[in-house]
Amino acid sequence: MPTTKTARLALACTIIYIAGMGVSNLLIYRVFNVSYNDATFVKTLLPFISLLALWALGSFLALRNRLTPPDGPRRYPAFLVIFIPLVGMALYYWATHGELTPAFATPLVATVLIGLAEEMMFRRVLYVGLLQEPQGTQIRGALLGSAVVFSLLHSVNVLAGLPFPNMLLQLVTTFIAGLFYALMYDYTKSIGLMIASHFLWDYLIFSGAVTKIPVFSGVITVLNIAEFVIVVVLLTKRWQQERLSSAQNA
Template identity: 35%
Template sequence: MTVHVENGSAWKRFWNRGGWWRAVLITVVYAAVYELLGRLVGAVFGGLIDEQNLFGDPSSIFFGVALPIVLAAALLAVFVWSVGWWPGILGRQPIAGRPWMWLAVALVVIPIVIRLFATNWSAYSVAVVLTTLLLGLCIGFAEELITRGVGVNLLRKGGYSERVVMLLSSLLFGLLHSVNVLSGQPVLNVVVTVVYAFGFGAMMYLSMRVTGSLVYAMLLHAATDPTTILATGGIDAHGATSGSDGLLSVAALFNYAYILLALLAIFFVKGRVRPKLAATSAEAPELR
């Protein structure tokens, strides 16, 4: 059942109705804006970006990767403010997690630790490491806000069960990464990335549920991307600064675990946030 919230401006009423297609709409718009900003930043600051060695110096990392994300995240933050969702998105989750969901947190944390040991730290300057960590924070904030924040909020407002919310929000996360094909990546690589993103997205949903806050999912995500980049020497590829192949192979096995747990979770995730309460952020949760 979809709830129609009648109070507030027409803008707020439109988004407070929720629903899967609004979640898809905002995700597509965000992805398009991000791509546009990336091209704009590239045109303006192209001289500071080393396309052949993107992670060779801090300016290349910041202008080549981080700045478009920062700008897109800022616009997304304004959107969340405009509809009055900040308290609900960053507040306590309206439906409690279950103990088994801690498995998702463990499956994310363990490979992060492995990659820390696998990284060839001598290949990077302190400035490059710090800028890459900053990039991770930007990615974690932006991608979790659009999918597990805005996306989940819209799906809950649409009256869907938490099983469907997890499934659809994870698919949205995969959709977000399908735009990699526009940067010239081979289609097969993009497909693999989308499947991985679906599994990882489910881990972030479960982590958000069991910790009770989107903030912890943001931090887990923020630690995943930079440790992967530093350990492998690049984005979605092994670069010249790649670390220990043995440890990286072990860490890569967890990607399969994400997908497996995501599929299993479809059968175990239960509950529903009552739509009338999902539409307002200050009220206590009521389940059915």
């Protein structure tokens, strides 16, 4: 459990966010009779994710004087390995399937809000909040803690009718994604880039682009593997640096 007041407040705000998503999914499934895998799920989610985005922004504004972001040099190569293909696929999809209709615009707006809400809540608030923990434990605890909580967010998708085995798979993939986004925020120092990347990834899935353009599904799989490799390499380097620093200070 977090020991500093800032970390505890950040975690509390995040738990409320997850509870809000759980209630939203339950209402969508039980009241509106729309399940997670239905084509209309994103449209039905839109008003709920709008409120959650406001909560994430409000949490940040309330805690921003406590949330000192990571400093140091900005680095982009590892991030661009994932980001550039996402941009390319989105541009191609818009050029070949784009149309000025509400049906086309709704997934665009919804995934922008998802990217904004989740990156502000889980990286800018929770990850940075956990970085305020005592010296020597904050980096590892912030990376792992924020990734675990981000993964648990997706467990509430079972309340929207997502089959339990699919939810378990989401827990694994989103844990890796949580590590990746926290590491990339730490390396790029740009929450805006994290929002853009998260939005594009979700958009390609929820818009149906990966099914309408089959090659996109293969590219997403390759990017998932690349994301995992990047996480392993960067974490290994980080742990080696920590051990070397501890040995020098001993």
